[in-house]
């Protein structure tokens with residue numbers, strides 16, 4: 001494994017096999033071989049418990065880690081699987097079928113519960129997940145006829161592979177080890193796939209993900225469905241292993257916290273973390289429980305608490321974070337963004353718009369904005385704004401601070417709904433459409449950047465751009481290829497493996513543009529991409545814009561840097577107090593007395609009249 005691969009928080013660009021993978025393989029194999037070799041009932045029980053918790057935690061991590069939805073109610077799905085398995089078992093249905101029935105029920109319940117909760121952020125989502133867990137536990141106590149109520153349910157005694165119940169431990173070990181492999185395989189495949197990238201992007205910056213065409217609710221619902229189904233299948237297995245279930249154990253908050261904690265300690269959001277967390281903690285607590293017995297009831301909670309505090313203090317990124325740091329310090333130095341952030345300048349700097357003989361001509365209307373009005377309470381932010389954008393045109397949008405420019409952008413990219421008026425975008429079919437949300441705007445070819453840069457901080461530069469590239473390429477390799485090509489074109493080639501959080505402001509601005517360019521937009525909205533960057537970067541950004549313009553993309557650029565407005569714009573619109581006060585060629589607009597007055601005040605305008 002190369003250093004740059006380890007450098008990635010996501011570990012998605014792993015190509016070669018290095019010592020971390022070998023160590024992980026050895027750990028995985030030992031979970032099966034040690035208990036089979038020792039052949040002791042207690043040892044086998046400990047290893048079965050490790051595999052079970054590692055698999056549950058890996059399944060939890062798809063929602064809690066990849067999607068960043070910190071659920072503490074995942075025992076709901078485990079419990080549903082357990083009850084489905086036992087109820088069907090007692091009706092004569094094999095748990096091999098029961099586990100799929102439980103998985104289907106859990107997936108539906110998971111999506112129904114999560115859909116309204118996705119509106120809740122941070123701790124509120126977590127609290128809601130706990131509340132649902134309690135509701136389901138109380139319901140399972142209430143419906144005694146089906147669940148056995150507080151006394152629980154035993155399974156009828158039927159042994160053998162068909163019934164997943166055995167006298168010896170090794171068949172259960174084989175089954176749970178197989179389930180662990182499947183769960184790890186699913187998590188690994190998701191992490192490398194478009195879904196995985198979209199989940200992490202949504203977790204990192206939801207609005208940037210939406211601008212990249214990600215249907216954020218849908219991808220999180222898919223993650224919940226997969227995670228719930230896997231937990232339910234493991235719940236069925238565990239019910240067969242225990243042969244007895246009861247609501248307090250199956251729908252337990254402490255159990256949910258345990259599942260989440262293994263991932264937190266191992267490395268949340270990584271594929272290997274949950275297994276490492278379970279492999280570290282389960283043996284300690286099982287050993288303590290066995291040796292201290294009833295005299296130390298609840299001791300495992302104490303042990304978990306101590307370990308968790310130690311990790312929060314000394315290893316906040318979990319075991320995987322420490323492994324990454326260790327691997328990094330032992331190898332080549334990671335790319336230092338600040339030192340390498342140069343990149344080919346596409347063309348020499350311009351101060352006035354240069355007529356490019358190869359530039360595609362300006363075509364027909366591609367975007368029509370009609371009578372847009374928006375109010376925030378008593379503040380009328382845009383008033384009857386009308387304009388059009390033509391194919392291949394660069395339209396500069398200028399105006400003093402607070403004029404309503406960003407609000408206008410939000411309305412013409414689906415992030416805000418206008419109070420009145422409409423926005424029509426011409427699709428590739430030649431027809432005008434009126435999309436209403438960012439994903440539909442993106443589907444018609446609209447790409448946008450944000451005034452305050454919104455990088456997916458935990459991803460590398462390459463992975464950030466891949467989120468955009470996935471819009472056109474469903475295959476991971478194609479998206480990576482397209483992202484690399486875009487990165488080099490945008491002057492970010494040397495930084496492909498650098499984490500986005502390490503870039504300078506100029507680099508971040510370029511990264512935003514690269515991510516949106518990887519979507520191959522037909523209309524590009526650039527919100528102050530030159531704000532806060534140095535003179536060299538401004539020149540570089542102007543050249544970049546000119547090269548984008550020359551590919552035929554229509555651009556609307558909000559910009560305060562007049563050098564850029566004059567160099568780039570074919571036409572300029574001036575917004576002041578939410579109204580369009582001037583429109584025309586850049587050199588005419590800047591001389592317009594209304595524009596001078598809007599920017600510099602009446603006194604200045606009159607003094608120079």
Ligand SMILES: Nc1ncnc2c1ncn2[C@@H]1O[C@H](COP(=O)(O)OP(=O)(O)OP(=O)(O)O)[C@@H](O)[C@H]1O
Pocket residue numbers: 376379381399400401402403404405406407408451
């Ligand atoms: N969500 C909101 N709720 C209430 N007021 C808002 C909201 N968004 C923007 N505003 C207000 O609307 C006005 C226009 O804001 P907007 O960000 O669109 O201006 P702008 O022209 O982009 O300004 P700047 O150049 O400073 O970014 C401002 O007075 C701002 O405070």
